[in-house]
Amino acid sequence: MGEKLHRFITRTSLNDIVDVEKHDNIADEICFQVKEILIATGSRLSPSTVALMISELVDNFAQHSKRNLAALALQYYPQPGNLMIAVGDCGIGIRRSLASNRKHAWLKEKPHYIAALEALKPGVSRKPQGGTGFTDVLDGVADLGGELRLATGDEYISVEKGQANYGAMNFDLPGVQLEISLPGRISAWNA
Amino acid sequence: MERIIPVTKLASSTATRLRGQGAYINLVEHLKAGESVSLDLRDQELISMSFLDQIVLNLKAADLLDKVTFLVNDPAIRQRIARIAAFRDAVIYYASSESEPRKPIKPQPSPDLQLKPRSSAADR
Numbered sequence: 001m002g003e004k005l006h007r008f009i010t011r012t013s014l015n016d017i018v019d020v021e022k023h024d025n026i027a028d029e030i031c032f033q034v035k036e037i038l039i040a041t042g043s044r045l046s047p048s049t050v051a052l053m054i055s056e057l058v059d060n061f062a063q064h065s066k067r068n069l070a071a072l073a074l075q076y077y078p079q080p081g082n083l084m085i086a087v088g089d090c091g092i093g094i095r096r097s098l099a100s101n102r103k104h105a106w107l108k109e110k111p112h113y114i115a116a117l118e119a120l121k122p123g124v125s126r127k128p129q130g131g132t133g134f135t136d137v138l139d140g141v142a143d144l145g146g147e148l149r150l151a152t153g154d155e156y157i158s159v160e161k162g163q164a165n166y167g168a169m170n171f172d173l174p175g176v177q178l179e180i181s182l183p184g185r186i187s188a189w190n191a
Numbered sequence: 192m193e194r195i196i197p198v199t200k201l202a203s204s205t206a207t208r209l210r211g212q213g214a215y216i217n218l219v220e221h222l223k224a225g226e227s228v229s230l231d232l233r234d235q236e237l238i239s240m241s242f243l244d245q246i247v248l249n250l251k252a253a254d255l256l257d258k259v260t261f262l263v264n265d266p267a268i269r270q271r272i273a274r275i276a277a278f279r280d281a282v283i284y285y286a287s288s289e290s291e292p293r294k295p296i297k298p299q300p301s302p303d304l305q306l307k308p309r310s311s312a313a314d315r
Contacts, residue, residue: 028204031237048236049267055206056239063208122278122301129248130208135274135301136240143267164304 009033012041012076017069018058018087026062031055034074038083041076045083045144045182053140056133057087057178064126065091065175081184088177094119094152097126112153113166120159137180146182193260195289196221197231198238205238211245218246222258229289231262240271247275247283260293261285273299 008015014037018026031051038047054074061070070089077083091097095115099108104124107115118124120138125131138159141148147160154172158165198205202214221228230246232238250256263269264287276283277298284293 024209025204027207028210031204031206035237046267052206052237052239055237056241059207059209059241117304117306120304122274129245130241132208132240132244132275135278136271138301139240139270139274159304162302162305163307165307 009037012037012078014072014074016072018061018072019069027055027059030058030072037074037076041078043076043083044081044184049140049143050083050085050182053137053180054085054087056136057085060133061087061089061091061176063130064097065089066097067091067175077184079184083182083184085180085182086178089175091175093175098124101126101128111155113155113157116150116152116155116157117164117166120164141180141182144182146180149179149181151177193227193229193289194221195229195231195262198235201230202242205235205242207239208241208245211242212249214242215246215249218259219249219253219255222255225258227258227260229260229262229286232268233262233264236265238268238271240274243268243271244275244279247272247279247281251279251281256281256283259284261296262289263287269296270299272296274301277301 006017014033023029031054034054035047035051038045038050058072067089070087073086075084095107095112098104098115098119107118120134122135123131147158149156149158151169151173154169156167156169198214201217202210204210218230247256250259261272261283263272263285272283272285273296275281276296277300283296285296286293
């Protein structure tokens with residue numbers, strides 16, 4: 001293809017154009033790099049938990065977006081130790097992906113947020129085998145006292161402390177854009 | 192005593208469903224003789240739910256799940272297995288060490304999310 005992809009790594013950040021077509025092992029690869037960055041920063045956040053969350057998100061994109069590229073950004077802020085993670089793609093989006101499975105075809109005419117909330121449930125997937133990625137991610141976000149925000153189509157959902165919020169956006173985006181905020185200090189963040 | 196198979200002998204990585212599929216294919220070779228085995232997940236932190244789920248799904252479909260004991264001492268990994276037991280309706284045996292008798296893991300469903308009233312993006 002000749003296309004140059006860019007991965008930028010510093011002691012506290014990782015920015016990548018995730019290339020699924022060329023990298024079968026992209027989720028494994030990023031998982032290990034994230035873990036190394038977090039260990040190097042001395043973050044209070046469990047490097048393994050965060051690395052696995054990101055691995056699941058990247059793998060979700062690889063399995064379901066029907067596109068070859070996605071963007072991943074991770075930034076650690078030493079003071080006060082917050083971590084921001086963003087993954088986005090321009091694929092088919094959650095509603096269309098899930099509705100392609102006959103079991104979830106009912107989502108086809110539903111608002112995007114309904115499909116997004118459905119996708120968070122264990123075992124819900126476009127494929128007969130699958131549907132554990134978001135379960136792992138939600139457990140990780142809850143354990144680390146963080147917040148997950150997800151946009152698909154013209155709506156968004158956010159999940160924090162076991163509560164889900166949803167709403168409309170003023171624009172309609174292709175694919176899925178997801179952001180996770182993890183606090184350096186749980187008490188300060190949740191105050 | 193059951194044969195103990197470290198998960199690292201079955202897969203080069205334990206982070207994805209694809210690796211779980213490979214691990215299952217290698218694991219089933221050990222089960223062909225009809226013997227039971229312990230799958231050792233100790234000392235391995237990067238084990239995703241997708242990886243574990245793929246192994247469990249395959250073992251369940253092949254009616255081999257009761258031949259495997261998951262050796263696990265990390266609470267986070269034990270929780271992942273308990274989640275899988277809940278939503279796959281599977282009886283999964285585990286033990287914390289090889290000297291401990293195995294027991295079925297207590298299924299642990301994911302908590303339901305409480306849906307808050309609709310808000311607009313401008314409110315955030």
